[in-house]
Amino acid sequence: MTEKELIALAGARFGKRRPAFLKVGIGDDCAVISFDAKHDLIVTCDTLAEGTHFLKGTAPELLARKLLAVNLSDAAAMAGIPLWGILSLAAPKNVPEAFLKRFMAALGKEAEKYGVSIIGGDSVRGKDLVLTLTLAGKVEKDRALLRSGAKPGDLVVVTGRLGSTFKSGKHLTFEPRLKEARSLARYFSPSAMMDLSDGLLEDGRRMAEASGVTLKLRGADVPLNAGADLKGALTDGEDFELLLCVPKGNWDEKKAERFRKRFKLELTVIGEAAKKSGESLLLDGKAPQGRGYAHF
Amino acid sequence: MTEKELIALAGARFGKRRPAFLKVGIGDDCAVISFDAKHDLIVTCDTLAEGTHFLKGTAPELLARKLLAVNLSDAAAMAGIPLWGILSLAAPKNVPEAFLKRFMAALGKEAEKYGVSIIGGDSVRGKDLVLTLTLAGKVEKDRALLRSGAKPGDLVVVTGRLGSTFKSGKHLTFEPRLKEARSLARYFSPSAMMDLSDGLLEDGRRMAEASGVTLKLRGADVPLNAGADLKGALTDGEDFELLLCVPKGNWDEKKAERFRKRFKLELTVIGEAAKKSGESLLLDGKAPQGRGYAHF
Numbered sequence: 001m002t003e004k005e006l007i008a009l010a011g012a013r014f015g016k017r018r019p020a021f022l023k024v025g026i027g028d029d030c031a032v033i034s035f036d037a038k039h040d041l042i043v044t045c046d047t048l049a050e051g052t053h054f055l056k057g058t059a060p061e062l063l064a065r066k067l068l069a070v071n072l073s074d075a076a077a078m079a080g081i082p083l084w085g086i087l088s089l090a091a092p093k094n095v096p097e098a099f100l101k102r103f104m105a106a107l108g109k110e111a112e113k114y115g116v117s118i119i120g121g122d123s124v125r126g127k128d129l130v131l132t133l134t135l136a137g138k139v140e141k142d143r144a145l146l147r148s149g150a151k152p153g154d155l156v157v158v159t160g161r162l163g164s165t166f167k168s169g170k171h172l173t174f175e176p177r178l179k180e181a182r183s184l185a186r187y188f189s190p191s192a193m194m195d196l197s198d199g200l201l202e203d204g205r206r207m208a209e210a211s212g213v214t215l216k217l218r219g220a221d222v223p224l225n226a227g228a229d230l231k232g233a234l235t236d237g238e239d240f241e242l243l244l245c246v247p248k249g250n251w252d253e254k255k256a257e258r259f260r261k262r263f264k265l266e267l268t269v270i271g272e273a274a275k276k277s278g279e280s281l282l283l284d285g286k287a288p289q290g291r292g293y294a295h296f
Numbered sequence: 297m298t299e300k301e302l303i304a305l306a307g308a309r310f311g312k313r314r315p316a317f318l319k320v321g322i323g324d325d326c327a328v329i330s331f332d333a334k335h336d337l338i339v340t341c342d343t344l345a346e347g348t349h350f351l352k353g354t355a356p357e358l359l360a361r362k363l364l365a366v367n368l369s370d371a372a373a374m375a376g377i378p379l380w381g382i383l384s385l386a387a388p389k390n391v392p393e394a395f396l397k398r399f400m401a402a403l404g405k406e407a408e409k410y411g412v413s414i415i416g417g418d419s420v421r422g423k424d425l426v427l428t429l430t431l432a433g434k435v436e437k438d439r440a441l442l443r444s445g446a447k448p449g450d451l452v453v454v455t456g457r458l459g460s461t462f463k464s465g466k467h468l469t470f471e472p473r474l475k476e477a478r479s480l481a482r483y484f485s486p487s488a489m490m491d492l493s494d495g496l497l498e499d500g501r502r503m504a505e506a507s508g509v510t511l512k513l514r515g516a517d518v519p520l521n522a523g524a525d526l527k528g529a530l531t532d533g534e535d536f537e538l539l540l541c542v543p544k545g546n547w548d549e550k551k552a553e554r555f556r557k558r559f560k561l562e563l564t565v566i567g568e569a570a571k572k573s574g575e576s577l578l579l580d581g582k583a584p585q586g587r588g589y590a591h592f
Contacts (some may be wrong), residue, residue: 021379025415031380031416036332046418083315088343120340132418
């Protein structure tokens with residue numbers, strides 16, 4: 001059972017009588033909820049567990065940064081503006097108070113940097129350090145970018161460079177693409193967007209399946225991080241770059257160049273969406289082997 | 297360092313430039329956020345960890361019920377109406393898939409009972425079972441009942457009976473006082489309300505400190521659960537009843553009787569709020585010894 005299937009079990013009961021306020025439920029980077037006259041609320045929740053997402057001994061400042069950043073990356077994926085977060089912290093008795101204080105102070109400081117308020121939380125004793133942040137933000141009414149909107153003929157585009165995120169430590173220090181996502185939404189009106197957390201293969205398949213298309217990627221065009229090969233770029237995971245589909249008519253190389261200069265960030269066309277065939281994702285015309293990084 | 301002090305570290309940075317949307321931040325049962333023209337949004341987050349909140353071997357249906365109920369109890373404490381929840385689940389590899397499926401199905405079913413949608417979540421591998429639910433709801437604009445509004449002269453009132461919640465298993469099967477809270481708000485316009493999670497002593501002190509009063513309680517009037525003595529009623533914790541302060545002029549014994557009949561639930565005046573003196577809480581005129589149940 002995958003994580004998605006598991007979470008869906010609790011949400012499935014609402015498939016038939018979905019509440020009126022719920023615009024997008026389980027399955028996208030954020031849930032989307034009716035908010036005020038001009039905005040929808042977006043909500044996401046990410047958990048970091050010792051041993052799975054970080055090793056014992058990781059500095060509390062890096063943990064705070066990553067906990068916030070993985071959630072901000074989900075908000076970015078919807079082209080949203082983050083507003084507030086609520087924390088849950090489970091910690092063993094032997095975690096020094098100084099560690100917890102450093103973590104909390106760093107979380108507050110990082111959150112402030114992104115205009116996010118930590119508005120509450122819960123802390124409990126556990127055998128293991130487990131950190132959960134629920135993050136909410138806003139997006140212009142009905143303008144949240146979903147992963148389900150890609151259409152045959154759209155260009156497949158990725159920000160930044162992929163792969164080697166664990167080896168390089170980038171998985172702890174990456175910059176969530178919040179401003180970049182807002183610009184991409186304005187420049188190109190993408191048909192679909194998501195963040196890359198489990199690797200281009202796995203996440204690309206998810207976008208394809210949610211959209212009912214096949215993504216056809218060109219391996220040679222996938223931008224690689226220093227030290228990464230194509231396999232790593234496809235499957236290492238935790239890139240936290242944006243994957244988007246752009247209707248061909250909306251793509252404009254001049255705007256793309258403006259984006260690259262403004263954000264000092266790659267923006268690369270790596271393939272095309274096509275009519276759904278047997279495989280949800282093809283790499284250079286073939287079904288690639290391998291899955292992404294499984295966090296569960 | 298207490299839990300409250302810890303969580304406050306991340307929120308403290310916003311003391312000076314509190315965002316306009318945040319009406320109540322860290323320190324009450326829920327945070328209160330500007331929502332639409334008629335409502336505020338209330339948000340809370342509670343975590344259950346194996347060994348702290350439940351023992352290994354507890355049925356997944358009971359865990360799902362409790363996880364939802366502790367959060368619903370926080371929504372009740374604000375006189376709010378719950379709307380949606382977002383789940384985080386950290387589970388060791390050796391937890392059988394059947395257990396997780398039962399947990400998720402039960403969570404969906406319980407949530408449905410209270411009109412709550414599970415709108416998303418995250419599941420990760422951890423060494424321990426740690427369950428976090430973030431719950432949001434709504435309340436009429438500026439009508440959330442806070443713990444900070446008690447005034448000298450107010451009556452101190454409690455719903456239900458207290459104590460012996462672990463021995464009796466009531467801590468797993470309690471009913472969150474959602475409808476009761478809405479009625480209490482209508483009947484008595486309480487000046488302050490909170491739910492009792494850490495015991496009457498500890499939580500009573502919190503209400504007194506938030507309100508800047510001293511609560512004077514009468515031990516003989518504290519309603520006891522079967523098998524509980526006064527000490528247990530004061531300190532066992534996990535009662536999840538409501539503690540409220542009611543301006544004397546708003547108290548009406550006929551309405552109280554109507555409440556008791558309607559909900560088949562005790563509603564008992566157990567003391568009075570007084571001008572702040574040295575102690576935040578007095579029991580029969582004396583400062584009681586002992587703290588509540590510390591979950592952290």
